[in-house]
Amino acid sequence: MNTSAIRSALAALAFGCALLLPVAVQARGYTPQGLCGVYARLDIGSPAGTCVALLADEAQGLRAPRRILEVAPGRYWVVDMGSWEPRRGRLLEMVLPTEGPAPRRARLSVLAEQLDRPLGLVAGPDGKIYVGESGAVWRTPIPSSPGGALQRETVIDGLPGDGTHPLKELAFGPDGRLYVNVGSDSDACRDASSKQYPLPCPDLAGPKPRAAVYEAVLAGPDHKLQSFKPFATGLRNSVALTVLPDGPARGTVLQGENSIDYEDVGQPPEELNRLQAGRDYGWPYCVGNRQPARGYESRPGCKATEAPLMLWPAHAAPLQMITGPAGSRFAGQLLVAWRGHQPPGHRVVGYRLDARGLPSGKPVEWLAGWSPKPGVRPMGRPTGITVDRQGRLLAVEDFNRTILMLLPDTGAALQK
Secondary structure (H helix, E strand, C coil), X not given: CCHHHHHHHHHXXXXXXXXXXXXXXXXXXXXXXXXXXXXXXXXXECCCCEEEEXXXXXXXXXXXXXXXXXXXXXXXXXXXXXXXXXXXXXXXXXXXXXXXXXXXXXXXXXXXXXXXXXXCEEECCCCCEEEECCCCEEEECXXXXXXXXXXXEEEECCCCCCCCCCCCCEEECCCCCEEEEECCCCCCCECCCCCECCCCCHHHCCCCCCCEEEEEEEECCCCEEEEEEEEEEXXXXXXXXXXXXXXXXXXXXXXXXXXXXXXXXXXXXXXXEEECCCCECCCCCEECCCEECCCCCCCCCHHXXXXXXXXXXXXXXXXXXXXXXXXXXXXXXXXXXXXXXXXCCCEEEEEEXXXXXXXXXXXXXXXXXXXXXXXXXXXXXXEEEEECCCCCEEEEECCCCEEEEEEECCCCCCCC
16 A cells, blocks of 8 residues: 555544544654654754644644644643635644653544634633634533533624635633624725725625624623624734733733735735724724725825734734733743744744733744755744643644644653
């Protein structure tokens, strides 16, 4: 049997079982470089004294992992979008191995299938886990044992799942309010032939605009939905969304804007926005620091929109933001996964919070040096990040189909 046939047989076996057993197959595009702890080491830049470990890849059945979250000690849930086709997504559970020869691989089981382009994955104030599919948000208690059955309950439904930006990111504030991304229907309010739609842009019209972040109020002992309304508008695609949990800026909603796609290498910049209720952040008419977008140069009004808190490099593509938990080496930082294919994309960075409690200054590079290196590694495609209870940074890549972990570098030699 040739290599292709072997891979197909293994994949069929894996997907037919609830438990996806680890298989000794090389990661997609990566060549391991010895050991990082008890896992395969990947040649990805990280701070001195650390290394990047490969926990799982397509050999464990990963297709397009987008989010990861530790839901209980040593138990991680992974949102695998599957593809951009509807109903290909899954919710997986990952457990790390505690024994066996190195390099070890994590074990994954399937908790839910046929999800519609899932993305958001957060823990709620009610102790339940919330999942954002393209058209709905649902929650479930955490089963008492790994791989246990879910108890799904719809929280919000009827969300728009069509267009260019159907993915729903979720973020809870310290007051229990839930913020939901409702991305724009198009890249720049243009049709498939790049012709501008009539003004005002249809995405922004009516009581339920797109290109917005919505606020959901959940109340009572059962955390039932009380209201769901636009919080901030003029935001093309808020898949990077978080709320500061503490400090002087406690409760501040931060959004990383994936800006309009110019073909230019350096334009327009991405934005870090501090969202405020009822404010307009400019899409599709304005980009960067309140500058007119192409095609809207003669339209006034950009100065009346909200200025970004910070400008980020063009095409960096922020795909998730979290705040580093207290007690970890990431405390006091806003962590961002940049997936963009142009430098300085394809890395995970941190911005230190200043005296105001807001991110500022130059980025700290946690996972960098992630440009393609033939025979060693592909270009990095980080789409989701988390920091677990042990203070370890985990990242997932959709295109490269991996789950990675930043670990102390013990200098262990490859065990055979």
